[in-house]
Amino acid sequence: MTILTLIEHEQGIIDPQTLSMLTAARGLAQEQDLPLHAVLIGANVSGLAAELGEYGVTAVHMIEQDALADFAPNAWAACVVEVMGAEKPTAVIGAGTERSNEVMAHVGARTDLPFAANCLTIQPEDDAWFVKRVRWGGTLHEEARLYGDPKLLTIAALGIEPEPSSSGAPEIISVTPNLSDADLLVRVVSRIEPERKGISLTDAPVVVSGGRGVGSAEGFVILEELAGLLEGAVGCSRVVTNNGWRPHAEQIGQTGTRVAPELYIACGISGASQHMSGCSGAKHILTINSDSEAAILAKSDTAVIGDLHEIIPAVIAEIRKKTA
Amino acid sequence: MDILVCIKRVPVTGAKVTLTADEQAIDAGYLSFAPGPHEECAIEEAVQIAKKHGGRSTALTLGPDTAVEQLRYAASMGVDDLILLETDEEFPPMPTARAITAAIQAQERPFDVLLFGNESADAGGYQVGIRVAHALGMPVVTGVKKLEFADGADGGTTVATAHRQTPDGWELYEVPLPAVFTIKEGINVPRYPSIPGKLKAKKKPIQRITPEMGAVGLEKVRLVVPEAEASDVNILGHGAAAAPQVVELLAELGLV
Ligand SMILES: Cc1cc2nc3c(=O)[nH]c(=O)nc-3n(C[C@H](O)[C@H](O)[C@H](O)COP(=O)(O)OP(=O)(O)OC[C@H]3O[C@@H](n4cnc5c(N)ncnc54)[C@H](O)[C@@H]3O)c2cc1C
Numbered sequence: 001m002t003i004l005t006l007i008e009h010e011q012g013i014i015d016p017q018t019l020s021m022l023t024a025a026r027g028l029a030q031e032q033d034l035p036l037h038a039v040l041i042g043a044n045v046s047g048l049a050a051e052l053g054e055y056g057v058t059a060v061h062m063i064e065q066d067a068l069a070d071f072a073p074n075a076w077a078a079c080v081v082e083v084m085g086a087e088k089p090t091a092v093i094g095a096g097t098e099r100s101n102e103v104m105a106h107v108g109a110r111t112d113l114p115f116a117a118n119c120l121t122i123q124p125e126d127d128a129w130f131v132k133r134v135r136w137g138g139t140l141h142e143e144a145r146l147y148g149d150p151k152l153l154t155i156a157a158l159g160i161e162p163e164p165s166s167s168g169a170p171e172i173i174s175v176t177p178n179l180s181d182a183d184l185l186v187r188v189v190s191r192i193e194p195e196r197k198g199i200s201l202t203d204a205p206v207v208v209s210g211g212r213g214v215g216s217a218e219g220f221v222i223l224e225e226l227a228g229l230l231e232g233a234v235g236c237s238r239v240v241t242n243n244g245w246r247p248h249a250e251q252i253g254q255t256g257t258r259v260a261p262e263l264y265i266a267c268g269i270s271g272a273s274q275h276m277s278g279c280s281g282a283k284h285i286l287t288i289n290s291d292s293e294a295a296i297l298a299k300s301d302t303a304v305i306g307d308l309h310e311i312i313p314a315v316i317a318e319i320r321k322k323t324a
Numbered sequence: 325m326d327i328l329v330c331i332k333r334v335p336v337t338g339a340k341v342t343l344t345a346d347e348q349a350i351d352a353g354y355l356s357f358a359p360g361p362h363e364e365c366a367i368e369e370a371v372q373i374a375k376k377h378g379g380r381s382t383a384l385t386l387g388p389d390t391a392v393e394q395l396r397y398a399a400s401m402g403v404d405d406l407i408l409l410e411t412d413e414e415f416p417p418m419p420t421a422r423a424i425t426a427a428i429q430a431q432e433r434p435f436d437v438l439l440f441g442n443e444s445a446d447a448g449g450y451q452v453g454i455r456v457a458h459a460l461g462m463p464v465v466t467g468v469k470k471l472e473f474a475d476g477a478d479g480g481t482t483v484a485t486a487h488r489q490t491p492d493g494w495e496l497y498e499v500p501l502p503a504v505f506t507i508k509e510g511i512n513v514p515r516y517p518s519i520p521g522k523l524k525a526k527k528k529p530i531q532r533i534t535p536e537m538g539a540v541g542l543e544k545v546r547l548v549v550p551e552a553e554a555s556d557v558n559i560l561g562h563g564a565a566a567a568p569q570v571v572e573l574l575a576e577l578g579l580v
Contacts, residue, residue: 010492071495073466101443102466105451109458114418114541117443117450128543135448139341140350141550142447145543185499186463192487192494202491206579230579238361241510248510249489254445255361255509263577271339284577286570287557295339297557302573306563314564318571319580 002037002059002087003029004150006080006094006103007052009040014048019055019162021095021155026056026165028122034090037061038170041079043069046172053170055162060170061087063177071099072187075179077106082177084111084150090124091151096134101154108152115152116144122153129153137254138280139273158258158281199233201250205262206232209252209279210240213268213290213308217245222312223267229319235259235279237269253278267308271296288312325379325473325482325501328435329370330424330452331363331398333391334445347546349414350446359385359394362441366507368514369471370439371402377473379436380404384427386420388412392530399525400517406528409535416542417447421455423535428460430533436482438504442467449542457504464504465497469511473501 005025008015022036029036038057040048042064049060061083068075080103084092092107094100096118108115118134120141128145134156135142146153201207208227210220220234227234235252236245252259254274260281267288269275276299279285287300288308297303304311335352342351359367367383374381383398385391386409395406409423428435438460440453457464470487481500488495489508517525560569574580 074463098467101450102454105454106458108418108451109421109455112418114416115449115451116542118448130545132548135547136337136341136446137448138550139337141548143545143548145545147539147541147543182463186465186497188495189498190496191492192496194493200491230574238509242513244513251510263574263579273337273339273341276339286573299552299555300557301555302558302560304560304562304566304570306566310564311566311570314567315570318567319574322571322575322580 002035002089003032004083004087004089004092005036005038005057006092006100007038007040007048008095008097008100009042009045009048012047014051015095015097016162017095017097017157018100020157020160021093022052022055022057023163024155024157024160025093028124029056032090032124035059037087037089039063039080039083041068041076049170049172053168054164054166056165056167057170058167059173061173061175063175065179067179067184070188072184073099073102074106074186075183076103077110078179078183079175079177080107081110083175086175089150091153094154096154096156104152104154113148113150113152114146116146117154118156119153120156122155137274137277139254139277199231201233201235201257202259204233204259206230206265207235207252207259207261207263207279207282208232208265208267209235209237209269210246210267211237211269212239214240214245215268219309220246222309222316226265226312226316229316232261237275266296266300267312269296270294271299325373325377325436326433327370327373327379327381327437327439328384328428329363329366329381329398329403329439330384331359331367331394332441332444332446333357333385333387333394334360341549343547343549347548348544349547357390357393359397360441360445361509362443362445362507364514365509365511366439366441367398367401367403368512369507372512373437373471373473374404375402382407382435384409384424386411386415386423386535395530396525396528397517399528400521401515402521405531407531407533409533411535411537413537414544415535415537416540416544417449417451418455418539418541419535419537421452421459422538424452425456425459426535427533428456434502436501437484438462438502440504440506442506442508453504453506462502462504463499464506465499466506467508468505469508471505471511
């Protein structure tokens, strides 16, 4: 019996959320007195095994095939199921990312086992495990019982600091599953590079975000100017993308992007929970809103009350004065 | 090309979420309901595909009788046929997938394209579309933000190209139909239903099926509102006159 983990990687680098997941899964394995194993899938991945050892993994089930050079969710699931058959793990755990959630859902479908996505806490019990998981993009949590053997789950890893534990080099167990054409049907066939312009939203130290209060697509010119001065990026609310003022790629929130900048400037945004779940990781939230009762104020560090169309140009002028 | 779009009725919550006394659901007393944002885009996509490639579009939801409202909303956007899997119980992911699979198998005409939201707005289980795909033996691409179809040579199989956004750009997937796609908001901008569309939608017949729950797999015990960090907002000032205080803050944060 083991705790089996799913390793996500891209271009020779283990995904940071996988390292966070391993940190949490290692705690669970220690509590349960079970060894921590990993499934590592790809074309040229043996170099990653050592790092897994640093995170407490004692055995790596390695599947290396040319056909797996690029991500293929259903084939990954077939590999995990193969290892499950051999190892009879107590639980199979991935990180709560798009990819790992996808692979684990395939594993659940292939084995007809339940799967709990994005768990925050896990309490193993005799039959069902008691988990707390993310709902509504984090606005709500759900306490639930997860049945099935083994338990299939992913861990909401964003808030967990990855911690190595140095347990030495892991044992390598080569696995050669028979992947069918159907398993490999869905896989990345090509890629398109992004149209890079400016700093990416998720890396920007400052995000200047606009909501309905900006009023129009043209209204964003001053937000762009402020973002430019602060070497930041422009974000927006769902009302803005629904009105076609900005592209959806800039939407912050539950169904958009999650950001955690040094400073988030929320201009004409009311503070709906689905928006805030995308920016609650910001170190500082500065709100500019005409309504002194707006819900976002309770979630902000600082605020200026008034019309953003007057305040933002004044702030721009003041920055220019200071830096001139 | 016949398209099925599966949607879920969810409350449209605002800044504050309160739970019912039994902690089983959001207190929706004064709230309105809508399909989840990903699903609203999936409806729009279904209508556009049916129009462009010819064929019928069908919307399906599993939920209470009141979920008829979301089916009619889909119809008012241009969906042709409506199916309600009627239940007052909250179905976890596995029973939901089983019920949808059974309903699809019970239809006279097979679907070429099945659309789901990438994850439901409320439960966020990330799995119903994938489970249905496996049960029906179809390929599935998740998180789709662009979808195109190319007719195969000599009336051969139509192939779909699905684009998925990653932090480093776009990944492209190619799959033959029939296939399942889980859609993400941003693939299109959903239309606002027209008045004639709303009137037409009111008269659409609804196929009603009563689904069986069966084994749950994942059993909700209760919902919890996470404790919010208390934040004492510091009001820097009012209007344009507050600009110097803002720049002072920016300087403190080391940004200017
Ligand atoms: C399942 C689900 C998922 C969702 N996902 C997202 C998501 O990912 N991202 C998201 O943003 N939303 C999301 N939403 C929508 C969300 O609930 C809100 O509807 C939305 O965030 C509101 O956008 P807003 O704050 O721009 O608009 P409003 O709520 O209309 O607020 C506008 C604000 O602007 C202020 N204002 C107006 N004029 C001015 C002015 N001249 N100067 C200064 N202030 C002014 C007003 O006082 C008000 O506070 C989701 C909803 C659901 C149901």
